[in-house]
Amino acid sequence: MKNLILAVSVFALCFASCKNEPKESMEADNSVVMDSIVTEEPETPEVPMDSVAMQKAWEAYMTPGEPHKRMAAEEGKWNDELTFWMGPDAPPEKATATEEIKMILGGRYQVSTFMGEMMGMPFEGRATLAYDNATNEYISTWIDNMGTGLSVMRGKYDEASKSTTLTGTMVDPMTGKEKQTKQVYTIIDDNTRKMEMFETAPGGGEYKNMEIVMKRG
Secondary structure: OHHHHHHHHHHHHHHHHHHHHHHHHHHHHHHHHHHHHHHOOOOOOOOOOOHHHHHHHHHHHHOOOHHHHHHHOOOEEEEEEEEEOOOOOOOOEEEEEEEEEEEEOOOOEEEEEEEEEEOOEEEEEEEEEEEEOOOOEEEEEEEEOOOOOOEEEEEEEEOOOOEEEEEEEEEOOOOOOEEEEEEEEEEEEOOEEEEEEEEEOOOOOEEEEEEEEEEEO
16 A cells, blocks of 8 residues: 555655646746847838949049049159168168059050069069059059069058158068068159158168169150
């Protein structure tokens, strides 16, 4: 009899336990659902794009302007006289080179091909120059056969001095660290240009490391 009572009691406890579990599970599920309903935020409707305004913006962005005409005026062949310094206190060294400039992609970009000799070795470089109508600034890139990096510089044109000052950074292969660089490109006259390059000295400060005088060929 005791065994029967014990068995009935165990059965009753198990039944009660099983009956409570679905209820607790349902309550937990309902809580998750309610939480997701409460925390879910309504989607913000997208503002329709103004197709006319977008078209005008892109037309302004892609249309060459006065800066591009100034770049196009340099098309042709140039003879370059280089003076460069290997360090702030180093003596100047001389070199000569030729440069061919042309406009590409409908007069939107300038490309320069540079050929010469530097430190007794053949030297070849490529430069691109853009004027970004959206940011109202010049952007230049430079690559050459004496490195594997890409230099990018940005800057503005000053009408009073007829010069463009560009700044950027380059990695010093000796230290593996970036250093500041600056280029000042000056229009002397229709057939003469001068480019000056500056970089950070090892001990700090700025020094001129190159000057190129370009004469139209």
